């Protein structure tokens with residue numbers, strides 16, 4: 243008998259086959275206690291966290307927590323309403339002020355999640371007859387934004403400047419264009435050639451939206467991201483991002499200098515038709531964002547961690563997603579899902595949590611162990627991480643024993 | 644050769660390097676069913692066709708194209724007027 247669930251049978255079977263090999267389910271981990279940005283009790287075991295995107299370690303910052311507690315007391319536990327009705331409290335406006343200061347932009351909009359902060363502007367800005375030109379390896383929130391809108395959607399090969407330019411040239415005369423790029427691509431941790439891409443997009447009269455989810459707070463002179471680092475931030479029309487990584491809470495945003503930007507508050511469905519984030523969350527985010535502006539030392543340490551881990555894993559013989567460390571993400575390429583899951587479990591047994599990523603979320607159908615470093619990882623922890631990778635790699639047969 | 648026959652032949656030539664199973668091609672050959680292409684192959688092939696004919700085939704258009712014949716018609720139409728289907732005047 244078939245029903246609406248029948249289409250999921252191949253996935254159900256793939257999971258059953260994987261679990262039948264005896265590996266633990268990589269997608270049902272529970273943390274019983276979180277001790278710090280870098281340590282937790284996972285399945286009863288003391289574990290170093292290396293897959294949380296908590297890049298700047300703000301989740302346990304005393305000021306961030308204090309601001310959230312104060313907002314709980316002053317504004318209650320939730321907003322019970324949309325941003326455009328009863329859901330905008332002064333902490334939401336203050337958080338938008340913090341974003342304007344951080345990015346040095348005139349306008350900022352806070353959404354309930356980063357997913358919605360991409361879904362909303364992309365689906366709303368590009369309408370019928372307009373063209374969205376995007377990298378084929380774009381995040382799901384970008385693809386879903388394309389699917390939700392009515393624009394013509396034209397992908398180009400990952401990080402391929404020439405492929406982007408060719409497509410821009412072929413867009414029919416007079417059609418409006420939105421080019422959507424990311425600063426850091428989170429699967430392999432590679433950085434986009436924004437300098438050339440933004441220049442070319444502008445030369446063809448396109449608007450540019452950059453998702454800086456994985457660069458906020460530590461790439462670029464002021465931590466504004468890859469567009470800042472490559473000197474093209476003033477040509478980027480919209481920067482979108484999330485509070486769920488460096489900021490250490492939950493929520494998303496879009497900032498811009500476009501004089502008509504504010505109208506998006508009325509037309510962006512993922513902004514209008516959902517409740518505003520709780521006041522405690524945005525109050526924490528505002529403090530965190532302002533602290534990130536002065537995070538120079540932490541940034542430097544995060545880069546040291548990234549370089550050290552990349553070099554250590556490379557010298558052990560692991561195959562990595564990038565030849566050089568380009569961001570705080572280091573992806574370790576696994577031969578297949580089964581051995582990837584085995585390696586993931588062996589690492590967990592060693593007391594190390596990394597992110598398992600598998601097709602279809604990954605480029606070229608790769609299975610990846612994604613490691614994301616934190617500015618709060620100590621040099622000793624990074625050394626310990628490398629040792630644990632070596633032991634687990636031998637146990638799982640990824641490295642020669 | 645007519646323009647259509649020309650275009651059809653160029654498309655068949657472009658398919659050849661991607662036709663790993665050596666499936667015999669006709670107007671009704673389907674990309675997903677007969678050629679069994681996955682999304683990565685489709686992307687590379689579409690890029691090849693776009694470069695050959697200097698056109699854009701958006702994802703929206705790709706969704707409507709299942710067979711070699713339909714692709715031939717779509718390419719001819721796009722070459723004549725590069726404006727997307729469904730665009731309001």
Ligand SMILES: Cc1ncc(COP(=O)(O)O)c(C=O)c1O
Pocket residue numbers: 355356357358360381383424428453455456483484485486492493494
């Ligand atoms: C590139 C990118 N964009 C957007 C998002 C969505 O952010 P959020 O987790 O706040 O929904 C994420 C992360 O999940 C991401 O990696």
